Amino acid sequence: MQNSILLFFVAMLTGFAFIHLPVAGTIFSGLESTLDVIGIVIAIVFAIVVIWKAVQALFKG
Structure with a gap:
């Protein structure tokens, strides 16, 4: 997952x-x-994706 966040x-x-x-x-x-x-x-879409992935990782544990 870390590689995808870096890519985003x-x-x-x-x-x-x-x-x-x-x-x-x-x-x-x-x-x-x-x-x-x-x-x-592009900046807005990928900023939302990075925030979404961070929130998912936060609640996943």
């Missing part, structure tokens, strides 16, 4: 990386708002 945490960090990805002045500058939305969704 890294995925959450990836979401934050998408939010702060510098794309100004590149061919992807038109996708900046889309990448922000994708990053926010």
Whole structure:
């Protein structure tokens, strides 16, 4: 279970990386708002998963 929590945490960090990805002045500058939305969704989803797994582990014993 520890490896899956680490994987979810890294995925959450990836979401934050998408939010702060510098794309100004590149061919992807038109996708900046889309990448922000994708990053926010990834960060929120995996944060909820990490919290859910922690609560399960807490009540499991």
